[in-house]
Amino acid sequence: MSIKKIAVLTSGGDAPGMNAAIRAVARTGISKGLEVFGVYRGYNGLIHGDIFPMNLRSVSDIIHRGGTMLYTARSPEFCTEEGMQKAIKTCRENGIDGVVVIGGDGSFRGAQDLTKRGMPCIGIPGTIDNDISCCEYTIGYDTAMNTCMEMVDKLRDTAQSHDRCSVVEVMGRNAGYLALNVGIAVGATSVLVPEVPYDFERDIVSRMKTTSSTGKKHFIIVVAEGVGGVMDIADRIQEGTGIESRATILGHVQRGGSPTVRDRVLASEMGHKAVELLMDGKSNRVVATQNDQIVDFDIEAALRMKKPFNFELYNMAHQISI
Numbered sequence: 001m002s003i004k005k006i007a008v009l010t011s012g013g014d015a016p017g018m019n020a021a022i023r024a025v026a027r028t029g030i031s032k033g034l035e036v037f038g039v040y041r042g043y044n045g046l047i048h049g050d051i052f053p054m055n056l057r058s059v060s061d062i063i064h065r066g067g068t069m070l071y072t073a074r075s076p077e078f079c080t081e082e083g084m085q086k087a088i089k090t091c092r093e094n095g096i097d098g099v100v101v102i103g104g105d106g107s108f109r110g111a112q113d114l115t116k117r118g119m120p121c122i123g124i125p126g127t128i129d130n131d132i133s134c135c136e137y138t139i140g141y142d143t144a145m146n147t148c149m150e151m152v153d154k155l156r157d158t159a160q161s162h163d164r165c166s167v168v169e170v171m172g173r174n175a176g177y178l179a180l181n182v183g184i185a186v187g188a189t190s191v192l193v194p195e196v197p198y199d200f201e202r203d204i205v206s207r208m209k210t211t212s213s214t215g216k217k218h219f220i221i222v223v224a225e226g227v228g229g230v231m232d233i234a235d236r237i238q239e240g241t242g243i244e245s246r247a248t249i250l251g252h253v254q255r256g257g258s259p260t261v262r263d264r265v266l267a268s269e270m271g272h273k274a275v276e277l278l279m280d281g282k283s284n285r286v287v288a289t290q291n292d293q294i295v296d297f298d299i300e301a302a303l304r305m306k307k308p309f310n311f312e313l314y315n316m317a318h319q320i321s322i
């Protein structure tokens with residue numbers, strides 16, 4: 001069956017570069033003669049028929065914008081059979097033959113559920129956490145890393161001026177990729193990630209004391225959200241080292257902002273690839289990067305993969321931060 005109409009949606013947490021991916025899907029589809037629908041607010045839009053036909057100009061002036069012009073949501077209703085059937089019904093009523101889903105793991109499970117019920121879907125990884133196992137770089141990750149770096153650079157100015165320790169929480173509920181790379185980029189004394197257990201005395205207090213003895217007077221500790229407790233960590237550092245400490249949670253500022261070149265190019269390539277896959281009759285695939293190449297995997301296989309944490313990089317980060 002040849003594909004004539006496709007839909008695109010964004011789901012889960014937003015990520016800078018999602019707009020560039022939407023643009024690439026719409027422009028590739030339309031230039032190849034397809035009709036393209038935009039779906040508002042993730043799977044909720046499919047359930048409630050909140051969709052609109054896109055034209056070439058629907059995606060003008062968005063490539064440089066953070067967030068997602070389609071809005072996004074996590075949809076508990078879609079997790080029910082009734083919700084999924086409603087989503088399928090909307091697709092059928094509008095003659096949609098395929099859906100591009102931009103989001104994270106949870107969104108891909110939804111894409112798999114739709115595919116199983118007869119609606120071909122292709123996933124595009126969009127998350128600042130970079131926690132999609134089959135994909136080396138997800139859309140939004142590069143922008144978020146750069147945003148965090150800029151924010152922590154600002155914190156460093158004030159930490160340096162007061163001879164303080166700045167304890168900073170970056171996002172990543174289950175993954176420390178963002179924390180590790182930001183930690184290296186800002187020269188953090190310690191990086192705490194959910195993947196590696198830590199010992200407070202050995203990995204923080206004693207490291208700080210050692211570097212203090214060589215003349216270092218201000219410190220940055222980067223903590224992934226999944227480790228948490230930055231207020232408590234800052235208090236304990238002050239107690240254990242005598243160095244005045246302040247905690248900062250960067251929060252949702254990390255998810256916003258204009259996407260970097262890398263995210264815009266990656267998102268454009270991925271959006272383009274997703275439409276090509278649908279037109280080639282493929283479904284239940286997720287677009288990914290491996291060795292800087294755009295590739296694709298079966299969603300089920302992709303969801304089973306485990307992304308190895310880079311312990312070498314983690315150890316290096318701590319070796320060069322003394």
Ligand code: F6P
Pocket residue numbers: 013104127128129171172173225255
């Ligand atoms: O999945 C991306 C992410 O930014 C996580 O790092 C974070 O824990 C979560 O989303 C926050 O989600 P919400 O915007 O729903 O609070």
